[in-house]
Amino acid sequence: MISNPKVVFFDGIAEKWDGWEDLPALERKLAAGLDELDVRADETVLDVGCGTGNLTRALLAKLSPEGRVLAIDISSRMIEVARRKVADPRVSWHSEDARRLSFGAGTCDRIICYSVWPHFEERRAVAIELGRVLRPGGSLHVWHLIPRQRINEIHAGASEAISRDMLPPVEETAEMLASVGFRIATASESAGGYLVTAVKPER
Numbered sequence: 456m457i458s459n460p461k462v463v464f465f466d467g468i469a470e471k472w473d474g475w476e477d478l479p480a481l482e483r484k485l486a487a488g489l490d491e492l493d494v495r496a497d498e499t500v501l502d503v504g505c506g507t508g509n510l511t512r513a514l515l516a517k518l519s520p521e522g523r524v525l526a527i528d529i530s531s532r533m534i535e536v537a538r539r540k541v542a543d544p545r546v547s548w549h550s551e552d553a554r555r556l557s558f559g560a561g562t563c564d565r566i567i568c569y570s571v572w573p574h575f576e577e578r579r580a581v582a583i584e585l586g587r588v589l590r591p592g593g594s595l596h597v598w599h600l601i602p603r604q605r606i607n608e609i610h611a612g613a614s615e616a617i618s619r620d621m622l623p624p625v626e627e628t629a630e631m632l633a634s635v636g637f638r639i640a641t642a643s644e645s646a647g648g649y650l651v652t653a654v655k656p657e658r
């Protein structure tokens with residue numbers, strides 16, 4: 456069987472990932488960001504490319520006992536680290552590719568792609584799949600907390616497995632999401648990060 460170089464790459468850095476983050480600072484930024492996204496307490500939120508579970512943990516802090524997080528990642532080693540760190544019955548972990556999800560249509564109230572969008576090989580196909588599992592009226596966020604230029608510099612200097620994983624300008628991401636049926640609510644980028652919020656129309 457041919458192995459996916461990105462899976463091999465992310466499996467290989469799973470145990471080191473949190474050591475590269477300032478976790479208390481990240482936790483504060485994620486909490487403040489989630490307040491701005493206006494996450495409601497009883498939502499079912501899909502965390503795409505959950506990695507070691509830092510966004511999942513921040514989401515759980517906002518959710519009530521009725522809220523749920525579906526956390527997915529192509530790297531089973533990332534999920535192993537996340538599971539060890541975040542033990543909560545409101546989260547379910549899934550080792551799967553955003554391109555082909557196991558969830559039914561309209562399962563999620565909200566989808567967050569935090570620090571993962573540049574890594575998708577087929578972004579349009581991923582956007583269509585995310586649109587399938589999102590309920591009408593639900594929001595999809597493409598979100599980063601560091602500026603696009605910096606993300607692209609880091610990837611360009613990294614392993615060949617991710618060195619071509621470039622984050623496009625917000626206008627380009629917004630245009631692609633609109634072309635597959637989303638309504639764009641926000642598209643902004645600055646030194647503080649990158650956010651495109653796309654809403655699935657209620658039809």
Ligand SMILES: C[S@@+](CC[C@H](N)C(=O)[O-])C[C@H]1O[C@@H](n2cnc3c(N)ncnc32)[C@H](O)[C@@H]1O
Nearest residue numbers: 465504505506528529530552553569570571574
């Ligand atoms: C840069 S890391 C960020 C992890 C996490 N979101 C965070 O910020 O801590 C990107 C993550 O996305 C995952 N990933 C990459 N491509 C994916 C795909 N097609 N489907 C699901 N997960 C993917 C990787 O395995 C990795 O864990």
